[in-house]
Amino acid sequence: MTTGLLPVDGATLHFEQRGSGPLLLISQSGEGDAGRTTDLVDALAGDFTLLTYDRRGLSRSTLDHPERPVTMADHTDDARRLLAHVADGPAHMLGCSFGAVIGLHLAAGHGDLLDTLIAHEPVAPWLLDAEADAHRRELEELQELFAAGGLPVALPAIATSLGIDPTHPDTEPDLTPQPMDEQRRRNFAHFITAEFTALRTDPGCRAGLPTSATRILPATGRTTPTTVFDYQAAHRLAALVGRPVTTFPGGHNGNTTHPRAWADRLRTTLAAHHA
Template sequence: MATTIATARTLSVPGATLHYQVEGSGPVLLLSQSGEGDADRTVDLVPHLADAFTVVTYDRRGLSRSTLEDPARPVTMAEHADDVARLLAEVADGPALMAGFSMGGAIGLQVVARHPGVLGTLIAHEPVTPNLLPEADRARHRAELAAIQEAYASGGLSGAFPAIARHLGIDPAHDDTEDGLTPQPMTPRRQANFGFFIGTEFTAVTTDRLDPAEPVRAAALAGTRIIAATGRTTRPTVHTYGCALALADLLGTEPVVFPGGHNGNTAFPRATAQALKVTLAA
């Protein structure tokens, strides 16, 4: 494992200021986080990648240190994609690599569609992209997200967490992890991130109308490789698992299987780093 020091930087973009961190050397690899995760979410993963890549992590607009000019204004998936394109223009000299997990995977698909050629390879791990699913499953996926929003509105995080766990097939009491992980306590900042994710970004996901075939078409024209990925232990009934399968079907490929479940990148960082290296080198 490389011993490197992360460099923290900021970037002004329309409507926000982004916080991002750069560590390591080699081809640029952007990690786009799941859920409420900010640039620190993959603190255990990045050191195992920094020997092979220039690893970029960031706080999505509205999370942690990436502040909004107008916090009351809705955030869209298109804005998230534009942020990634501007961020990569700052740190990469050409097409970059991107591994997006859940929300990050959905953003990655938007980047491919809206900014052809910015990415050379996108790994989309169980992207939260209801439009990939057949109509009935799509409606159920959106309904689940709306139910979590209702649970949060009525009962706060304590009311929302059980619904989130069911939605993602997570069992915190029994799911395995690697040893020696950095604690991720429920700090006030993380609580605020959860609130923004549930209250604002769920709506960005459920109201987005991206044609799921569009990133596939754009990737073919730009020479971008899209790789659909699933978690080894994710339950097949989880909607984001179905999204990954549907994406693989659109691509005419089989999904790559990564360690752990939906949040395997944080539960199994060492194994995930190895899987990323193998997949990106294939």
């Protein structure tokens, strides 16, 4: 594995590369940093060059001005600069949850940088038309819960909002532990305070998606409840870009709970669209 630091506008990004083959950028969900999908990277390293990174403000990616709000435009430009730094042509991208929203903005504004984007359950209220404001308010209420009671109160509510059932875990065996250590708690705090605000205030990029040069493949988890807004957003995206929804193993966090099955699904999905 190789690591690097990339100065960008207002921040310095930590990134990691491993494997060989076509470049696959993984944009993580939630509080996840470059190591969040280590088991998935292990399973794919024989087929792809995996590029992961800490979003600005998480773990080793530092902010020049921590008091400045972080926007979706910042995250999109970070991904653009990262690909410009390491890629020698259009890359594949897997975007999960928050990372899927970054991928959609990148496809809408810089579609030539991506060959294929798999957008798994994007947390994008702007895809939901009349229900958008209700889900923006849902994100705001989660922020209020965190402000009042911290992670012990906020995390169960976030899990419910995204259709995650922590009381009935369904995982593959022998996964790399992801302990709730101090760094992860700091990442969660940044995610809920700064990045939920970025999601709530994101105007979206609907107009640029149907005509994007990127092949956009909406995706959902097999066990994600159909009633939650991230599942519904994926289906609205499918209607917008005129492609069917691809189903992946597990639920909203299937990339970490079922990494080997996800690796198989990624290989077959990307191979099918290049056949």
